[in-house]
Amino acid sequence: MKGFFATFKHDHWVMPYLRRYRKLLALVLFLGFMTFFCGGALMFNSGYLISRAATHPYNILMIYVPIVLARAFGIGRPAFRYAERLTSHNWVLRIVSDFRKRLYQAVEKQAVAIRQTHQTGDVLSILAEDIDHIENLYLRTVFPLVIGWLLYLFVVIGIGYFNWAFGLLMLLLLGVIVIFMPLLSVTVNGRREFQARQVQRNFYTKLTDSVLGLGDWLISGRRTAFLAQQDQPIDEIATLRRADHHFQWWRNFAIQVVFGAAVVLIVWWAGLTFTHNQAEANWVAAFGLALFPTVEPFSSMSQGVSEWPVYKDSIERVNRLDENEPEQAPQTTISGEPTLKLDHVAFTYPGAERQVIDDLSLELHPGEKLALLGPSGTGKSTLLKLILGDETPASGQVTLNGVPIAQLQQQRAQLFGVLDQQPYLFDTTVMNNVRLGNLNATDEDVHAAVKAVELDDLIGRLPQGYDTEVQEAGSRFSGGERQRLSLARILLQDAPIIILDEPTVSLDPITEQHLLDTVFSVLHDKTIIWVTHHLAGINHVDQVRFIENGRFDMQGTPAELYRDNARFRALYDLDRGK
Known part of the structure; x- marks a missing residue:
């Protein structure tokens, strides 16, 4: 004993x-x-x-x-x-x-x-x-x-x-x-x-x-x-x-x-x-x-x-779980359309020698569209975690309307919507899966969101319509269809800032282009941060930022970069098959 x-x-x-x-x-x-x-x-x-x-x-x-x-x-x-x-x-x-x-x-x-x-x-x-x-x-x-x-x-x-x-x-x-x-x-x-x-x-x-x-x-x-x-x-x-x-x-x-x-x-x-x-x-x-x-x-x-x-x-294990619990910052809320600002943000993972994010500054006003590009391991995913409040900067601040993001975590679902590479559909009906974006949404609201993402005809042809089971992980639907159902969730959520974390990475070029057109069309009034590896659909955004070794290597509008930056022009032409 x-x-x-x-x-x-x-x-x-x-x-x-x-x-x-x-x-x-x-x-x-x-x-x-x-x-x-x-x-x-x-x-x-x-x-x-x-x-x-x-x-x-x-x-x-x-x-x-x-x-x-x-x-x-x-x-x-x-x-x-x-x-x-x-x-x-x-x-x-x-x-x-x-x-x-x-x-x-x-x-x-x-x-x-x-x-x-x-x-x-x-x-x-x-x-x-x-x-x-x-x-x-x-x-x-x-x-x-x-x-x-x-x-x-x-x-x-x-x-x-x-x-x-x-x-x-x-x-x-x-x-x-x-x-x-x-x-x-x-x-x-x-x-x-x-x-x-x-x-x-x-x-x-x-x-x-x-x-x-x-x-x-x-x-x-x-x-x-x-x-x-x-x-x-x-x-x-x-x-x-x-x-x-x-x-x-x-x-x-x-x-x-x-x-x-x-x-x-x-x-x-x-x-x-x-x-x-x-x-x-x-x-x-x-x-x-x-x-x-x-x-x-x-x-x-x-x-x-x-x-x-x-x-x-x-x-001892469950007690250690509490000991590792991060301290919660005092919570508050904001109202109105949020302006996102990164002020000289730096970040390093515990035990790592290399600084993942190195003195980044960025400001996004309501309705602006930003594309983040760069090779794997350059800090794109870490930057998203800092913006969402999943990680805390070692120095600098991430704020919405001047309020640190750590103090807005209780309001997070009302501020951010996320569409990532593999959105999850649960083994229940189409109606229930889409309504996850807003549990108080009416059936008419769900129908309108599905129609906006151009899936109403497909759902109408299903055996039981909106009461059709999507099967485990949404296996009843293709990759593009699962992304559209998840996009319908985001429409119901109605968050002002939408994060697109490479949502088209597993899709063929035609489906990818069609999905991007739909996304930027239905979210035209939202602030969008789009992480991508290539330049298909880049004309939908207002500004482009390349991340290299934790820093912004080049930045500007798509038109400016194509005109003035040979590297961007080469990548753009390569994506278009020129």
Whole structure:
């Protein structure tokens, strides 16, 4: 249990909820204790009843009370067990609901930064496993452990009431099961369990990376190598699991041996203590049978504690998620048509030596159209993150109407619309997908937006019109059609600044030109920042900026650059096939 108290010393995920629901927790522990108390009392009473009935009582009233108690304890045990299960799961589900809400909020706040601090597999582990681990911490460790210790103390004190020396012996003997075995489990098996989880987590990360690059594996003809790479961690986990099960078998066998010894000793002690006359002899079987129901909670303590290293790792991971949470700037709002201004902005990613954005200044007035060009890795995507507020400049400022963009994040959806390379369509109806741009939009508003992007005829020919399912990731539609549906969303969103992040990169030249004409036509009154690699449709913009090594290398209107800049003229002619 090394590090147990250190883990919870600065914890702000687990302990606060234990305190918030402490009354319900106390009820859970009480019901759990009463479940096994009724089981023990039923066996104790039954042992006495069997012995007493075997002496042929001259009147049924002599054993009437034990008969009634047998019925009461027999009904009480399943009743308390049922109530304990309902209450404990209600308690855990309340906490898990709070956990998941808080976790998703933490991930949302770090939606961009989290990709710099966590791999995709790590994020999946946090979302899919860590909260479940904390849930199991209560159900499989905390509840059995506390209930087991309560029963342990009850048994020892109960026997010590009759004979303190024998009570001390039971304290030591049962202590092997409830103290020594859990400590042995967490020492020997806990580390192995932790290693298995670590291999599994690394497997998630590698498998995610491999799946994302699956096309390259197949093209290179390395199918066998791909499968072998996935088999290795599976074999490692299987080896650790076999060792785990082997240890569990021997541990459970040892617990049964020690428990059996405790039962034999109790029967022996009861035989010495309660055989002075016939009436006292009836209690020998009662004491001998009473201990049997406690074997279940006693044995489950070791398995629950052995998983502590896994739970500890999960608790530390979710706490680190909060520690990495960026500080939120004081929020405000602006009104009117926004003017975007970058004032000597510079930016470098943590740990990187090269400055990605180097002293950029830019001003865009309402309705202006800007094209950002440049080779890959020159800072175009980083500049968009700075404009949206996903990243904070190392120096300089990004403002809208003079207000820093960091202070406008709560108004972000009303200020910016984004159409990127692969807009996502959800597996629901056309109507629902387009209405995501404005959940308050009427059906007529959706129809008007779809008509504006020239998809009304296509939607009208679908089997169920606007109620047609678009299928997973919009696979029912072509790339150009998916872009137009996403453009319809942006029209409903009605944000004053639109960012086009290479929306035509995967389209053929004819579809690309037609889509660009549509985009700039329906967004004619919006401020547009268009990131592109080539010059098709460049005449739609008011100014062009080339980014090279984090700086604006050349800038001007398309006409000015074509007239005065030989490099721009060559690129333009190349795009037009001259």
